[in-house]
Amino acid sequence: MKIFDGHNDVLFRLFLKDKESVHEDFLKGDNEGHLDFPRIKEAGFIGGFFAIYVPSQEEKIKSADKPIRYDDMENDSYELPLPKPVDVSLALPIVLQKIDILKNIEKQSKGEIKICKNAKDLNESILNKKLSVIMHIEGAEAIGSDLENLDTLYDLGLRSIGPVWSRPTLFAHGVPFKFPSSPDTGEGLTEIGKQLIKECNKRKIIIDLSHLNEKGFWDIEKLSQSPLIATHSNAHSICTHTRNLTDKQLSAIKDSGGMVGVNFAPAFLRTDGKMLADTDLDIILRHFNYLIEKLGDDKVGFGSDFDGALIPSGINDVLGLNKLRLLMKNHGFNDQLMKKLCHDNWVNVISKILG
């Protein structure tokens, strides 16, 4: 059963290597982190949202799976301070550099990898067994205060935007990493944020609600003409983390024809909110079951967060998807349901939005 996934940060991992020709490391396989091309093929991972993330200035990043202070997230409760906003002059060059890495990967893949810009691209790419990439930006700082870079980035292949990673932007406010807590942690969209949503609708760009606080979520729900998408978030009713979605939010996602990708990061899975690699994989099934109950079986998929977060040691890297698929089957998910959860749901909703 092939997997199409809602979120990975392999471009961030490669960017951190800070050297020329990281695309070769990816294509040949550096066996580091969670994802590289040989392991992707072996795992039956056929595509997903590839995130472009700009690190906060105060982040001391050692590796892609330790982007924030996970030690604090092992406490019974926690609230990490939000990093300061990042200026467009800092964000844009980093975003362009990561797009360059992705373009080099596509170019040097000898036709095995495709950056998909519309439904036709995506469906042909899947049919031809290529790795299908949706270019996603996590935190919209690089777009600029007058949205002056939106069309440049669109022309380069950008088709999905998260207005915020958790720190505030010109457009909206993200949730702090806080447990336990409601996602209602502050102000919603700014005026220019509302403008961004309208411009995304016009261009058929996917809008990602993961990382937004609750007011921002409802602002978009009111404004957007597009299905509501949370690429990598879980059920708040099971894990009361700010990053997760309340039943009311899930109901709005369902009504919009949208979708949720299940995030593998323990802090967003576990009932105690702890970021611990030693996490039983059954909790992933609990979120799948719950989301299916609330959304229906055609609005749930994967949102791994590979190379962007700590992952349960039982999965370890993309090859661990085999174990997870087996667990899902043994849990009673039949082939028809598996096909939906593993790839069809994402492919359908992306095709619908991109057109």
Ligand SMILES: [Zn+2]
């Ligand atoms: Zn994220």
